[in-house]
Amino acid sequence: MFCDEKKSLWECAFSDPFIVKSLDERNIPELVHGHTAETLDSLHATAEYFQQVLENASKSRFDTEKIKSLEEKIRVAVSYAEDVVEMKISQIIKVSRWTSGILQHRDLLPVVKKMDVTKKQVMEIVSHDADQLLEFSGDSLIDTPSTSNPVLSDQSGDDIVHGIDDDLKIIIKRLIGPLSDLDIVTISGMGGIGKTTLARKAYDHLTVRSRVLLTTRETEVAMYANTCSPHEKSLLSAENGWRLLCDKVFGPKYDHPPELEEIGKEIVEKCQGLPLTISVIAGHLSKVARALEGWKDVARTLSEIIASHPDKCLRVLGLSYHHLPYHLKPCFLSMSSFRVDFQVETWRLIRLWIAEGFIRSSENCKRLEEVGMDYLEDLISRNLIMVRKRRVLAIFNEDIMFKSFPLVIKKLFHLRYLQVRFHGDIPESISKLQNLQTLICGSYPYNITLPRKIWMMKNLRCIRLEGPSNLPSPRAESLVTGLPNLEEFSILCYNSCTNEVFSGIPNLKRLIIQAPFNIEEFTHRLLDMSRLTKLEAFKLYESPFLGDSIKRFGFPTSLRRLSLTRCCYFYWADITSTLIMLPNLEEFKLKRSRSLSHEWILSDKDEFKSLKLLLLSGGGLSRWEASNDNFPNLKRLVLKNCWFLQEIPADFGEICTLESIELHDCSTTADDSARKIVQEQEDMGNNILNVYIHKSRSKF
Template identity: 50%
Template sequence: MAAYSAVISLLQTLEQRNTKLIIQNQTAKALESIHATAQYFHDVLEEASYNRRPTFDPEKTKSLEEVIRVAATDAEDVVELKFGQFIKVSRWTFGMLPHWDLLPLVEKMDTTKKQVMEILEVSVDLGIDTSFTSYVLVSDQLGDDVVHGLDDGLEIIVNRLTGPSTDLEIVTITGMGGIGKTTLAKKAYDHFPIRYRFDILAWVTVSQEFRGRNVYLQALHCISKQKDSVNEKDYDKMDESELADLLQKNLKHRRYLVVVDDIWRTDVWDRIRRIFPNDNNGSRILLTTRETEVAMYADTSSPHEMNLLTLENGWKLLCHKVFGPKHDHPHELEDTGKEIVKKCQGLPLTISVIAGHLCKMSRTLEGWKDVARTLSEVIATHSDKCLEVVGLSYHHLPNCLKPCFLSMAGFLEDFQIDTRRLIQLWIAEGFIKSSEGGKSLEEVAADYLEDLISRNLIQARKRRFNGEIKTCGIHDLLRDFCLIEAEMTKHMHVERTYPTLQTQKHNVRRFSFQALSYSVDDCCKLLPPVTKSIYLFSLLNLPYRPRIKLEILPIYRRNPVIHDFFSRFNLLRVLAILNTNVMFRSFPLVITKLFHLRYLQIQFDGDIPESISELQKLQFLICSGYPENVTLPEKIWMMKNLKCISLASRATYLPSPRRESILNKHLVTWMPNLEGFFGLSYASCTNEVFSGIPNLKRLIIRVPFSLGNRIPYRPMDMSSLGKLEAFKFYGLHSLENPIKSFVFPTSLRRLSLTWLKNFIWEDISSTVIMLPHLEELKLKRCRAWYGEWRFSDKDKVRSLKLLLLRSVNLRHLEASSDNFPNLKHLVLKECNILEEIPIDFGEICTLESIELHDCSATAEDSAREIEQEQEDMGNSSLKVYIHQRRNQPSNRGLVRTPFDGKLYY
């Protein structure tokens, strides 16, 4: 919702102002008045979101939201411009922001507030519903129960419904809208053994708007068809509580199955659950829901999560819908048909909608190829059948999650988004509201992401071994909905084709360019000066250059056109150039004039200029480019709002902070908010530097290759980094025995060491044993003095859950289960000389998996032996995965299990 995100952003801007610069009492009062009105708008939107009012027709809703969006957006533009101008002047002179500059804005906000109040009062007087959530309810069912690929799921559900337990059990089915939850439930409901087992079967559909009377009537109507004693004529005379009592009496002392379809909230489940008696006779309740949270709440054991269809099953479904049960299709259509199914990404609803469209067409190859090319447009023309289904999940979201979800429209189709980058963008955009519970904005944003994933709106594409999300994405159907909703609500404009000349600039603040290329002139015509976010996946071509193909790397030279382009956007907060083929020859100095910039992602050649310190609001600096070594200016220490510095694979030299006089002001000597530094040069690892970044949580240190053998040995004491959780070190084989030089903080949870040379394995043991909270240890391409790693009986790595060894010269590992009492995953990659895995590792009760990638045959033998021994002892929880890319067949004749790729290291 653009109105909500605009209000939240305005509130944050007002709350983050520098109060030391507001010395006029009247100015402070003006800002407080604007803040109070913005808070009122926030409360109105929140109240509507949580259904505290009666509902309101959709046109009134759109009108009200648009009034609030325009007022909040314009107010923030004025406030930021005034503060930007004021701060620029006050650097050179003693000045103050006069309150009369804000009076027109105060009056405009008051006028808008009166408009909103009048709309709400009229709505109440007319008895109109004002919840903003009066949406058409669309079923998740696919029209019939023919969905290939549900057999395994059906067997699981039937087994749980017919299990031996006599307690009343709740079985849940969860998954995204359109995946076939209702269809699977119906197949189970109609299954002959189910109908034979239960005395009473009833089906109720809850949907978003819970109406208890309707739900109870649905169940009673089902019962009345199975029992002659029920008189349906009496229902009209009963109120809701009487119907609930009657339903409970009819279920009492009978073995029943009740399907509760399409339930959305836990509080609704609490109300329904009380109706069902537990007579210890094997009764069951089957729930379907899009909300994983609801599924887990109702069924704490193991909700059945539905997966998307495979290409094979998707093709069978399409054939059945288009050609009938015999699947008698022209052979020449198969390749194109499978291409269509692949683009549907395994969602049965999309496949069914496309099948309905294909049924109305002539069955020609050219016609099907046209559908494959224009799949998104075809889906959009069937929005009543397709987009409305997924739209229900969006409209059910609380306001705080809506802008985060709509932000997914800003990324390319099938784009895998690093979750850390996504969270940073949400924060920079102003979508994240500070928590009253003391959580940081990053923690709140991570909760938002988990919430959207649990609602099956965002997909976790890759997870770390501990469940943390590494990358995420979105289904194409949901992305199509995002694109439409983002445009309609003026949340963001996405350009996916080369733009035509615009007679009027778009009235939005966020833009994403996703076509092949654009000229600067066209971008300037498209973007208004108040633009706040630019996402660039395309090439930005200069007028004097010909159009360039994507695979050719354009290096933008210093050019006044670039200066003119960036200098137009004084309010820009986010500049994310995500196309890796776009690189500037040097850092564009004009960017340092964008005072309000919070997030900068860019590629350039050379160093970062001193004028970067002008970006006092910058929180996230993500840069990449050609030079191996980069030097940060000393003035970087003045940027106290920086949260993350990431310079990709570069080794970044950070000078030690010094206090000195600059224009009669003292240089800030530490960065209190910096939590991530990715690519710090080994040469910068001094006590002075570490003391200036005391709140660091994630750190990557690199040794520049250009240093060769000239690296001095010196201790690296990181004990002052008391909040450090994740540390990666990329060394060189020329760096002698660095293990002894490291002094790690005890807070460390993840440790990764790459390219170390001339150490002894026991140094690794003694180091990790001293880290009580260490959960991950990764050693990659390391060369020790000897190939034997021995643990004594007293050596215990108590918290370690993941041990990964990749391309190390380890021949013999001597360890027992006592040394790794909590290990969950052992991963070995390219360990060609490792003789075996200690057989005693099978005794580690927490061990869940052993993975081998291109390891020696004897190591594979030992892994299989451990697995077989555990199976013989009745332990089937330990899984062994062997992934082998060697072309030559193994002389051991082992049956290898391909790695399933679910965990990423």
């Protein structure tokens, strides 16, 4: 193999001694005789020594420049050895008579000499700094601001990073929250994304004092410091990136020339949302004439400009590479063969690594493809690879229904998304999928009993089941953390809505519950959701007798969206008293329901302060009395199948925020009242309000 001088040792020598590997893979021992075999053994031992040195160096606090020096010396020696052996083998194979083609001992003497000289040089470097090779590297705990080496920071502290405010609020909130003395707040993200700048701004905040803040490029380190989800510093948006570039080039008080905006935003897009890269390019643009052609040149030569600023950019980003384990470096470098922004399929990338010899068989006899997936996940967790789309299992075909939960799935340890249909319940062994984030299951019968070990799956974010499911109460030991990342659960059986269950899912944001068919259980048992302080959306359906139970649901004040579907025999007065107690409620939907009373009469004190969307479907409502003061922020009114409703309250035209009234298959008189409201507003010069009337029936 002939090596490009720009390639590193890892691309040339791979992760195993390629000299011996080349011969082994061809399985032609007749080429090796006598002293030649001994010489190859010696070369093999030297190559393994090089491997061990570089592996230890990558795990230590060894100076990065010395690591680069080691790599360079070893790369040259191994590349030379590989070229000699490969060329000689190719010459022998071309000879028609194999008996006259033998790899001679003398052919390897120059190789041995070169390797021995390099080994002595490496040993001198290692012996001089042996103590550093014994110290394992780690990430810094940010407890005091440090400016001793700004080059090695993610970016200088003077940089203005737009788009950091939201991140800063989150970090400050976590730092001043009710944490224990041992809690560590972590910020993770790729190099140059602004972790250190964010940490410094948080540290300097007046309200922050009893706290430890850690920044790291490796998700695994963040999770080790604190099992709670680390704050992942996101890339700058296109808008904030453009603002940062303008501030750096033109100053915060100066406008940019309009003709440079389009090409400027193109430059920002090529910077991939990295504040550090944008700052480097902005520094270059500030020295360029503010002309269109000059900026177009910068856009074309962006990569060259970044490469010309190693102290400001490449050295910072290079830290992520130099601290990689030795077996991951060739895998990472191989991605440079793809063009910028190229989307690589996982299977193609892993097969490439296997073909190049980058993936070695593991001690636990994993398939090479499985080892390759481990390597890929490791690179992703170190924020060196940007994931465009995750799939790793979804069986969408409606005709596929497994006889039982396919147990082979439990072997897919790295699975994050699972969608499958089957007969019966979910087995306890699903808890082996510790990386699972989304679980979507359809089963027969519809009622599923989830295994108790579901509480061990700490990474679950979404559980979506086709029918109402029983969730057993967690054991005491599981309640220490419960399912801290679970944000969505549907559909949960009513009898599983206990204080113990809700305590185990404290960060739930979306919940769907099916009411029991047993009326006594529903009317005599309180549904207290006050523990779900993060709940934003709640849906209840299939309640044959809602009655006044809705008053005793104990909704949290965080609720923003409430939906009642196929809920019958309720009183409009109970709906009113419940909704006005929810200060943040923005959407209320009452679908395919029927009330006990046919009149909804609101008093002056009944105010739905935050309601923006009101949808009524069915309900048996015939008379509705309300004023604009009852719905001060309503934007959209939707009425479906309100066959008996006589008219919409005339005062609704006075709601200044109202944008549309939609009627689907409602009575003729209700349609006419909507038209009248809009016409009155148009006569007064208000053209914002629109009415939409849809008919699918000929008679009512």
